[in-house]
Amino acid sequence: MSTTTSRRVKLTFPRGVHPPERKELAEARLIEVIASPKKVAVPLLQHLGAPCEAVVKTRDMVETGDLLGSSEAFVSAPVHSPIAGKVIKAGVCTLPNGRHVPTVPVKADGDQLEGDALWDAILGGDWPTEGLDSHTPEAIIQAVRDAGIVGMGGAAFPTHVKLTRNDAKPIDTLLINGCECEPYLTADDQLMRQAPGPIIAGAKLAARAAGAERVIVGIETNKPDALAAIRSAAAGTGVEVMEVKTKYPQGGEKQLILATLGRTVPTGGLPLDIGVVVSNVASAAAIAGAVLRGRPLTHRVLTVTGKGIAEPKNLLVPIGITYGEILDACGGLTPDAVRVVAGGPMMGFSIGNLETPITKGSSGILALTRDEVRQAPETNCVRCGRCVDACPLNLVPTKIALASRHGDWDLAKKYHAQACMECGCCALQCPASIPLVQLIRVGKAALSV
């Protein structure tokens, strides 16, 4: 298998950067099922779109998978309970991105689905690859919506909206994103190795719903075991597997579409404008669970890693468990940890409160020490142009940052500040250690008013 890959054409996109991968901390760790927590707090808004309203009252008893909150709006996704227990008094939490959202806390009561049994129910066992067309697109989309599935790569966009057919914009290709281009994270890698069956089944179901003729799974070259597992599970099913060059941000949907299909998503537009739908491997697995086993989205796999955690692991966790509990399950923070990041190191949010609950889009927790985040003091920009060389979207980050620093919003607009996706490539390369992304964020915020 590895001899043929070296001769394949490496698909890629222009510019981008090569940050240190640092995946060796957790990449060999098989996914562990975390012990069922005594309490979860399920946020009512964990997705892009309208927040849910609670459909249960305090002191209601719920089973695993019961509906906790839903919304009438089209762009929304219901939330379900990951444990069996009693609903307690509604709370509020602050999500890593800073939003305050109400939560439905559930206190565990009674027998819980745990360990191997939980794994088998969600991801284990056999997954059919034949006869999936017997499910109609409408039935698939309804099942996906009812299960509350959202984009689990981080954006958390309600998946049923993505898969709904739009006659004005037909979809011809479904891309499954198995790149996991952020350093440190290995959850998708392990998911592909350990549960390729539901990923392929979910991909085929999603393609059936959206009307896509072609299904492609894109995986970076630094995951040879995942490539092998997915290739073997996809054999004979019509699902293609494309190996893409390892580079950050290959997992960004615009970059993945460019690398695998050669198509360009218009700025401010969506992949569906050019006939493509992109979904994360975990979302695909969740789709399979929803359609074939009737399971709502209640658990997800994430990576806990970094030098600041005692035991790096890949874990299957319930939605609504706190960051603190997960860190404790990994041996706790080491004394020299200085930053806890929700997500990857390039785009993740640094969190200050470990009581924050996990949401459907949380892909990783990093506990970083001082030398992993070492940032030199900021000096003057010498216009070296490395940020221009790195930006995958062809922008001039230093000019936008300069404009933002001085409040010159016209200049920021002229340099297309709003096109920035805040990937962090520019700030990684800057020899002067200028906080380019933060300055550009200021510019984007000012221009969006």
Added chain:
Amino acid sequence: MAEEKPNAADASKPTIEVAPSPHLSNTALTTRRMMLDVIIALVPVLIMAVWVFKWYAVLQVGLCVLACLAAEYLLACKLRGRPSSLGDLSAAVTGVILGLSLPWSAPWYVAVIASFAAIGLGKVVFGGVGMNIFNPAMVGRAFVMISFSVALGSGAYVMTGGMEVVSQATPLTAGKMEAAVVELWPLFVGNVNGSLGETSAIACLLGGIFLMVRRTASWEIPASLIATVVVLAGGAQLAGIFPNLTVAHHLLGGSLLFGAFFIATDPVSSPMTIKGKFIYGAGTGAAIMVIRLFSGYPEGVMFAVLLMNGLVPLINNWTVPVPFGGPVPERK
């Protein structure tokens, strides 16, 4: 940025800070490292300069470096009340380049005045490192070129009765003013007269390639500059202008290679985008050839670079790149 947790007194519990993404940075790459790369790339040139001009090279370059450092300290730090910025090596680099662009015979006060003009007028008045529009070394050299025209004119390079190499005019002066036939091999190696850094083409090439490999200098500017010079010099040869100065003479003679790799590639005074760099390189090459062919000066690199530096803000304006996927759509 560090947030003190309530139990910070307990040494085993970590103190967690909050900061914006990205949380990684490439610590090996600093501005200081880039300046150090330039100094390392100049070592072959310095070695050749010392080999050809002996003690004069050491004196000139050393004096310029010291004067630039002193100027930076007095003007950028003391006068403006800022902490010392000598550590970022930018003044040292200016000093070395300025020293290498002076003739061996320039008196000590010319070197010192050039250094103060370079740092003061070329950098500090604009706001310090990264803010200047013009290449500071060239500002300093232009200042003394005009103020001390005899000390820096063509005659300054020639001295009879001294070292053999300085008994003749510089190659381009010889070819242009005296219609002499100039040999190419000495131009390549460096056994000719000229300013301290320009004599050896091979040393400039070695240093330039090092800089491009390290990505401290972009390849676009030297490439477009040299290509433009080749085209225009070829045209001039075909048209019969200064027929004994061939394309090879223009490439290897004068400070073309030194300018292409070390002066025009100064990141602060050159454009930031790739398209802009090509335009800048081509424009500088064209300006160099126009000055060489049609003006009273034998050499045109310094003025060409300063001229194009002035156009860089305009070039940056013209070459705002279109984002991948097209421009941001207007909000309806």
